[in-house]
Amino acid sequence: MSAEVFDDRRCFLGEGPLWHPLRGQLFWFDIIGQKLLSRDDSGPLEWAFDEPVSAAGWVDQDHLLIASASALWQFDLRDGARTQICALEQDTAATRSNDGRADPWGGFWIGTMGRETEPGLGAIYRYFLGNFRKLIGDITISNAICFAPDRSCAYFTDTATQQLMRLPLDRDGWPSGAPELFIDLGPDDLNPDGAVVDRSGTLWVAQWGAGRVAAYAPDRSFLRAVAVPGVHATCPAFGGADFSTLFVTSARQGLPAGVAHDQSPHGQTFAIHDVGEGAPEPRVIL
Template sequence: MSQVFDERQCVLGEGPLWHPERQQLFWFDILSKQLLTREDGTPKSWQFDEYVSAAGWVSRNELLIASASKLFRFDLESGASVNLCDLEADNPVTRSNDGRADPMGGFWIGTMGIHAETSAGAIYRYHKGELRKLFGGITISNSICFSPDARTAYFADTERQSIRRVALDEEGWPASEPALFVDLGADDLNPDGSVVDGEGCLWNAQWGAGRLARYAPDGTFLQRISVPAVQVTCPSFGGSDFRTLFMTTAAEGLNGEADGKTYMTEAPVPGRAEHRVRL
């Protein structure tokens, strides 16, 4: 059963990241422009001047963070930041959304319209100092995650109610056209963030359904975990043994006591450590 990990009600909680060296969870409230965490049981946050949405870990004290207009390094101890590259900085319509580090040390990041404008977003990969656009025409980018063998990437356009997969080459770049992984349209489910467990199964947060759903590598539905909040946004494995599933949620448009809080539950199978971003 899911229980509350953090009581703060995020307007749009997203991007949970378990830092394996710090043994600490970080996540975002996109619409409040905040990075959040807990240190020794005490809530802590950092305020930014634009939307921030996703991160990867670079070192014990540094994260790579995606904002509405750039990717930047952020020092957790000093609060200093160093810009790495622009991210649609010349497009005021869009912001970053879902993102995750890949097995090769690259960082995938999706963009979307601030008001979910149709097809305004895209998915990019930042690798060895280069930001390359991979896929365009995305309305709500989500579900970026990777298979344990590093040969498959997953992503979703929530608006299309489906999750896609794409083969990767040895450098981690797409080696095929995206193909359908799971079609959720028949059940009217909306795929949000995802993460892959140690067995190669994908856990998907389903916005509006109050649940996580687990799918086998062939796309077969396996099981679900109920979450008290309706708008579940993204899961992340953490804890010393990666048997804890953390889940961010969103209170946007709702006023329930459970909405927007960050939850945790014991996972039936262990996850894996998030990959380090190699700059």
């Protein structure tokens, strides 16, 4: 099983891959480059923004919900028009959005972090049917937001802690208890980044600095890892016609100039076929 290059554009900080199930199309971001990227039969596509953008959910055939440094937006893929849904930490210029994902109820979770990775400056929020609520605070690097297929819990991490957390949810998708430790990657010195859950409940976690995505069973056991050429793997997403392809974004942020040169794979977006049984991302309900 090997990764192939899906898109050779080299993002400074690739993130937030989303397979749009109606369009059969992958979208992702270069956070630092302030761009939404995609490709279709015509070739590469991209949309430029005036601030960092990092994560998305699909609303319908032609609209995405996009998280930027200052707000959640409805974004029209046909003409680039955007409408603000709600503000996101607009009272401070020190933070930006980071990892985010739609939940099984049609809500959208978004994490923030300090632009200079300031300790404890970030948080995790949920938008659901017009209600925007802060769920968790005191986070340095929000990541790995994803959901168990039985709707019992959400997963997340503060990458700085090297710990994956489990958060129990109630019938409406709101937290019903305190976060609890799911997997501690500290003993292996691994840094959890973005994550996605497949149909079986297996958690697929990109590991920054390790050039891989690792799979963990619901019982916390390590199953396997798949390698990607970019050393800073940032986030996985299942897609393709049968959702068996794992797409993985990567970054060249923080790499020495001699490593992050123009011919290196770091920052590219990769595809690994026949990895597992993924599922479509839920539609965001506005």
